[in-house]
Amino acid sequence: MARGTLLPQLCISLCTFVLLFAYHASCFYLFDVAPQDFHKGDPLMVKVKELTSTKTHLPYSYYSLPYCHPERVVDSAETLGEVIQGELIQNSPYLFRMREPQKxxxxxxxxxxxKTAKEFKEKIEDEYRVNMILDNLPLVRGISFPDESSILYSHGFPIGFTGMYAGSKEVKYFIQNHLTFVVKYHEDPIKNLSKIVGFEIKPFSVKHEYDGIWTHAHLTTCGEPNTYGSPQEVKDRNEIIFTYDVEFEASDLKRESHSDMYLPKVGDWFWTVKSLTIVLFLSGMVAMIMLRTIYRDISKYNQLQTQEEAQEETGWKVVHGDVFRPPSNSELLCVYVGTGVQLFGTVLVTVVLAAIGILSPSNGRRLIRLMLFHWILMGPVAGYTSVRLYKKFDGTEWKRITLRTALMFPATAFAVFFLLNALVWFQGSSRAMPLGTMLLLVFLLFGISVPLAFIGGYAGFRKPAMEDPVRTRKIARQIPEQPWYKNQVLSILIGGFLPFAAVFIEFFFILVSIWYFEFHRIYSFLPIMFAILIVTCAEVSIVQCYFQLRSEDYHWWWRSYLTSASSALYLFLYAVYFLFFKTEITKPASLVLYFGYMLLLSYAFSVLTGAIGFxxxxxxxxxxxSSVKFD
Known part of the structure; x- marks a missing residue:
């Protein structure tokens, strides 16, 4: 039996997972802010985030519009993730007191x-939404279905709306200037303390009226929602009065499970279970057929080895002297395999931590921040894997391979991100990452990720080279002419479609969560989705590899990688379909952002699936x- 294999390198990340889990247990709020305990009457400070739109995806500062502001506006990004992503969080004039309603x-x-009327109208037309947080919980708005069977929650609330009012045939713009905040809390009766578990909003447009002069005004338009009267139109020289109510509701939910109230009851899970059932059924059939076929081949070859009349070999045994011959561009293959294993470990640790509650579905962007953190710590896994495979190909320049592994993927991603960030900056969006944060990312790459990769590369180079189960001939064997249906490009494209088909329904929910800011159970079904993806990529690669070797074609190295990696092509094509048929993005800058981020996602997906397949x-x-006897 030969020593060494690459498959255990995928499992090295499991050991890292134990260390990372212990780290997160002691630093649970590195990417979040610890919830506070409040006594009755304690002040509650509402903070405002950026104005966002599903039509443009270009965020702007809350105070870019002439909203009410406190005496001094202070930026207050609270977590490492918020700093890295460039989120703009500021204080607001909305001040509450715990369990003390206001009217x-x-x-x-x-x-x-x-000028200000035009700014409001433009943001209303682009469907911008106001986002706020309270004790690091996002503000959400619930919309009931017509049959009132369930409620769909979304982040923030629209700045305003358009419509015709009072018989007018002209479309007018209205602003939502009266906010009813609903603060849900969970009380500990023993300690007489409360934790905030929900922050909801009911926005209204009210043309306020008052008695007397403004300095001693008494509003006459405050009451029940059905008595608010006319909506507040956005128009030059119009007076707008901003008001709010505060309501408090006790809840049985604890802070750890507060997101459950916002998640859909059905839908996500139905399609996930359906996909899992189909994949398990097909996997069982493929595994049974392949095991029987391979077992029969091995028995046949071992029996023929003992028979004197068996002079001619056929099938995959005949290429045993060439099957482990190094491929062309072997260094590049080593780099991508190492990078893919690093991505595998990153995704594995992230989805497991998310599934057990480290992350909250109320803020899906924290998933990206956590993945960045784990990517850096997975540097030794990448260096070790790429150098280990490189040494098997008799390579000696392990430092060059390690450096390429540490820089190729992040450098490409950083270059695309830099261009997209420049576009966002040119558009005047508040999400443009400042130069200091960009330098921080460069430091994380060169100061931490690259040295960690060299540690892993050095460990991989120190280990003995992997021994092949058979000897490689000095002269390469000629490959027989292959039929058209075994064409390399065709087999790669067909093989890549299957992993995508197994997870595209879950991918739809992920796109909805990203581009529509809606709540979905992505953290619950991500582990299942990832398991389905691993099984499908593995099965496709094994079947493709087996039939290729049976055809006496031993150029399996790159094909095994590209077969699974080509699933990213279908993922990107589906993203294009989603753009034109499921979104309302039309502005050129927004289209560039969409395609840029989807290209990055597809590139990462190809590297990940390619490494699993290889x-x-x-x-x-x-x-x-290693199971067949050779002379």
Whole structure:
């Protein structure tokens, strides 16, 4: 039996997972802020985030519009993730006191001019939404279905709306200037303390009226929602009065499970279970057929080895002297396999931590921040894997391979991100990452990730080279002419479609969560989705590799990688379909952002799935050739 295989390198990340889990247990709020305990009457400070739109995906500062503001506006990004991502969080004039309801509290009064009225109208037309947080919980708005069977929650609330009012045939713009906040809390009766578990909003457009002069005004338009009267139109020289109510509701939910109230009851899970059932059924059939076929081949070859009349070899045994011959561009293959294993470990640790509650579905962007953190710590896994495979190909320049592994993927991603960030900056969006944060990312890459990769590369180079189960001939064997249906490009494209088909329904929910800011159970079904993806990529690679070797074609190295990696092509094509048929993005800058981020996601997906397919095929090939007797 030959020593060494690449498949265990995929499992090295499991050991890292134990260390990372212990780290997160002691630093649970590195990417979040610890919830606070409040006594009755304690002040509650509402903070405002950026104005966001599903049509443009170009965020702007809350105070880019003439909203009411406190005496001094202070930026207050609270977590490492918020700093890295460039989220703009600021204080607001909305101040509550715990469990003390308020009614028709006046915030401020403004008088619009032509410029400010135009700014409000543009943001209303682009469907921008106001986002706020309280104790690091996002503000959500619930919309009931017509049959009132369930409620769909979304982040924030629209700035305003358009419509015709009072018989007018002209479309007018209205602003939502009266906010009813609903703060849900969970009380500990023993300690007499409360934790905030929900922060909801009911926005209204109210044309406020008052008695007397403004300095001693008494609003006459405050009451029940059905008595608010006319909506507040956005128009030059119009006076707008901003007001709010505060309601408190006790809840049985604890802070750890507060997101459950916002998640859909059905839908996500139905399609996930359906996909899992189909994949398990097909996997069982494929595994049974392949095991029987391979077992029959091995028995046949071992029997023929003992018979004197068996002079001619056929099938995959005949290429045993060439099957482990190094491929062309072997260094590049080593780099991508190492990077893919690093991504595998990153995704594995992240989805497991998310599934057990480290992350909250109320803020899906924290998933990206956590993955960045784990990517850096997985540097030794990448260096070790790429150098280990490189040494098997008799390579000696392990430092060059390690450096390429540490820089190729992040450098490409950083270059695309830099261009997209420049576009966002040019558009005047508040999400443009400042230069200091960009330098921080560069430091994380060169100061931490690269040295960790060299530690892993050095460890991989110190280990003995992997021994092949068979000897490689000095002269390469000629490959027989292959039929058209075994064409390399065709087999790669067909093989890549299957992993995508197994997870595309879950991918739809992920796109909805990203581009529509809606709540979904992505953290619950991500582990299942990832398991389905691993199984499908492994099966496709094994089947493709087996039939290719049976056809006496031993150029399986790159094909095993590209077969699974080509699933990213279908993922990107589906993203294009989603753009034109499921979104309302039309502005050129927004289209560039969409395609840029989807290209990055597809690139990462190809590297990940390609590494899974290659490592599985590599281990499978070593296994079957170590099970047959050779002269």
């Amino acid at each position: 028709c509290k006046i915030v401020c009064r403004i008088v619009l001019d032509a 490592c599985t095929c590599f281990s499978f090939t070593r296994l079957i050739y």
